[in-house]
Amino acid sequence: MNQSSLPPSLEEIGLYNLLNRIHAESGAVDGFLRFNLLQRGMVLDGEPLRLSATGLLELRRLAEQIPALRGA
Numbered sequence: 001m002n003q004s005s006l007p008p009s010l011e012e013i014g015l016y017n018l019l020n021r022i023h024a025e026s027g028a029v030d031g032f033l034r035f036n037l038l039q040r041g042m043v044l045d046g047e048p049l050r051l052s053a054t055g056l057l058e059l060r061r062l063a064e065q066i067p068a069l070r071g072a
């Protein structure tokens with residue numbers, strides 16, 4: 001079984017939802033998540049929190065990997 005046929009993990013679904021909410025500027029992020037996303041280079045620090053180029057790429061990758069959530 002290859003990687004693309006595996007169902008998405010809960011972590012991937014959670015990250016997709018979090019990045020999607022940040023991208024839509026409708027998601028509050030606590031300090032721990034903010035720090036983690038900053039460390040991973042997925043967001044730009046500031047208010048409101050915005051996705052970096054890396055965060056946008058990850059959001060797109062996850063959307064392709066999780067087809068059922070793409071239109072959500």
